[in-house]
Amino acid sequence: MxxxxxxxxxxxxxxxxxxxxxxxxxxxxxxxxxxxxxxxxxxxxxxxxxxxxxxxxxxxxxxxxxxxxxxxxxxxxxxxxxxxxxxxxxxxxxxxxxxxxxxxxxxxxxxxxxxxxxxxxxxxxxxxxxxxxxxxxxxxxxxxxxxxxxxxxxxxxxxxxxxxxxxxxxxxxxxxxxxxxxxxxxxxTASGKWTVTIRGKGSHGAFPEWSKDPIVAASNFVMNLQALISRELRPLDAAVVSVGIFKPSSETFNSIPDRVELQGTTRSYRPEVQSHLEEGLRRLAECCAATHRCEAEFSFRSGLPxxxxxxxxxxxxxxxxxxxxxxxxxxxxxxxxxxxxxxxxxxxxxxxxxxxxxxxxxxxxxxxxxxxxxxxxxxxxxxxxxxxxxxxxxxxxxxx
Ligand SMILES: [Zn+2]
Ligand SMILES: [Zn+2]
Structure with a gap:
């Protein structure tokens, strides 16, 4: 007016x-x-x-x-x-x-x-x-x-x-x-922040048989997590999972580190989708770690609604x-x-x-x-x- x-x-x-x-x-x-x-x-x-x-x-x-x-x-x-x-x-x-x-x-x-x-x-x-x-x-x-x-x-x-x-x-x-x-x-969207720590056993890079390689376990996790979106959610439920940090405990070219820390974000609209992503990320982290004789610790913090x-x-x-x-x-x-x-x-x-x-x-x-x-x-x-x-x-x- x-x-x-x-x-x-x-x-x-x-x-x-x-x-x-x-x-x-x-x-x-x-x-x-x-x-x-x-x-x-x-x-x-x-x-x-x-x-x-x-x-x-x-x-x-x-x-x-x-x-x-x-x-x-x-x-x-x-x-x-x-x-x-x-x-x-x-x-x-x-x-x-x-x-x-x-x-x-x-x-x-x-x-x-x-x-x-x-x-x-x-x-x-x-x-x-x-x-x-x-x-x-x-x-x-x-x-x-x-x-x-x-x-x-x-x-x-x-x-x-x-x-x-x-x-x-x-x-x-x-x-x-x-x-x-x-x-x-x-x-x-609603946001979430997740952290995964995959613990294995470090060794000389020339002797993988002495290690439990957390880099391989963490890579397996990263390569599999997009299936949470494409295979587990309804296609019309918009959601994103992204990895922002992939950090080995040592950075020596010829060493296998003890552990790898990963951090990332999730985005979604419905609380049920957010819960599914949280559960799915935990499940994948634990399974991928176990496949390679490592252990995973997982935490999730809900962000903005x-x-x-x-x-x-x-x-x-x-x-x-x-x-x-x-x-x-x-x-x-x-x-x-x-x-x-x-x-x-x-x-x-x-x-x-x-x-x-x-x-x-x-x-x-x-x-x-x-x-x-x-x-x-x-x-x-x-x-x-x-x-x-x-x-x-x-x-x-x-x-x-
Ligand atoms: Zn801004
Ligand atoms: Zn702004």
Whole structure:
């Protein structure tokens, strides 16, 4: 209903959005250490009349939850969330505003998320007479594998209390700039982390008869585990098992090591599939080890839950993007195999998690997220701000 005004305000903000994003980009901070980032966000929110509900989570000074009331009493509460943490990765973009911290960079684009939500915060503060109820902003630390995850901590410390709906957005370098990607229902997978240690008996590489070779047992395990997906699951049950670490206890070319440690990830949508993968990996590890006279130890840790978008809230998310950017910008996408801790919010509150292309004009970027050369097309920042502001005012003006 206020799309034109919101779009106009967002476009005007574009130079500031770039400035905020670059300032955060220069000073990236790892999970639970986002203190400078939080300081900057808090000082801007206070300037625009937000009340700070809580500064600092999980016993740190990282993260902030802030509220803005619309006109009148009562009404609903809509939460908007941006993650703000960086990655342990050395930037190789050569950008003039590149990270000034060795080994840390915003290679997932959370600097852009923070800037876009700041933009929305400013727009909403200027439009607060146009909606009832309350907007709650969640600037969340520690999305990138923080333990505990930022979303878990914010929820545990009450950030979702009284919240009726929640929205989140990730910029997406693998989509052309300005494409708005949405999906109803399941959107991102549940993750799991597994570890297998195969113990054998080391020896000289020239005398295999003195060994119980864990390299052969571990290789057998790796070569067999994809059959869990192709032969044991229903083909329509999407799932992934990948090996990320294969580490022998010694690294001498003419020795057989005592043991091999393997670690990897699983991705799936349904809890039954996750349980099947856990049981299957354990079974295969033990059998493959036994076949070669070795022993296997197995452990499994469930990670993030599957991310499932609410149908009604996603309709609001899509319609706002359509109103701001037109039908040509919309892309309804199938579920994908990545994971996101926004899923914890969606377990508690109806909401929608969407993506905004930032790869470049009409093209995806050659460098995906988590690449040292990851770059974004900053010209989309205003679109993210406008979308956040639009979905909040939509829900608070009309209800769903
Ligand atoms: Zn990431
Ligand atoms: Zn990310």
């Amino acid at each position: 206020m799309y034109e005004r919101i779009g106009e305000l967002a476009r005007q903000l574009q130079p500031e959005l770039v400035e905020w994003r670059r300032e955060l980009h220069r000073r990236p901070e790892l999970a639970w250490r986002e203190v400078f980032t939080t300081d900057r966000i808090v000082s801007l929110l206070e300037r625009w009349g937000y009340s700070i509900v809580q500064r600092g989570f999980n016993g740190t000074q990282s993260g902030v939850v802030a509220d803005l009331a619309g006109r009148g009493e009562g009404g609903k509460t809509v939460a908007l969330r941006a993650d703000i943490d960086a990655l342990a990765l050395t930037e190789e973009t050569g950008a003039p505003y590149a990270s000034e911290t060795e080994g840390v960079s915003h290679a997932c684009g959370h600097d852009a998320h923070a800037a876009m939500l700041l933009g929305a915060a400013k727009i909403l503060s200027e439009c607060r007479d146009g909606f009832e109820g309350r907007v709650r902003l969640l600037f969340q630390p520690a999305e990138e594998g923080g333990v505990p995850s930022g979303a878990q901590s914010l929820i545990a410390e009450g950030a979702l209390e009284g919240v009726d709906a929640i929205f989140g957005m990730h910029i997406q370098a693998t989509l052309p700039s300005g494409v708005f990607s949405y999906g109803f229902g399941p959107r991102m 599957a991310l499932v978008n609410d149908l009604a809230v996603t309709t609001v998310a899509r319609d706002a993007a359509r109103a701001l950017r037109g039908d040509g910008a919309l892309l309804e996408e199938a579920p994908q195999m990545g994971s996101e801790d926004f899923s914890y919010y969606l377990e508690k509150t109806p909401g929608s998690y969407c993506f905004l292309g930032c790869g470049g004009e009409g093209t995806p970027s050659p460098y995906a997220h988590h690449s040292p050369k990851f770059r974004i097309d900053e010209s989309v920042l205003w679109m993210g701000s406008a979308w956040h502001a639009a979905v909040a005012t939509d829900l608070l003006s009309e209800g769903t």
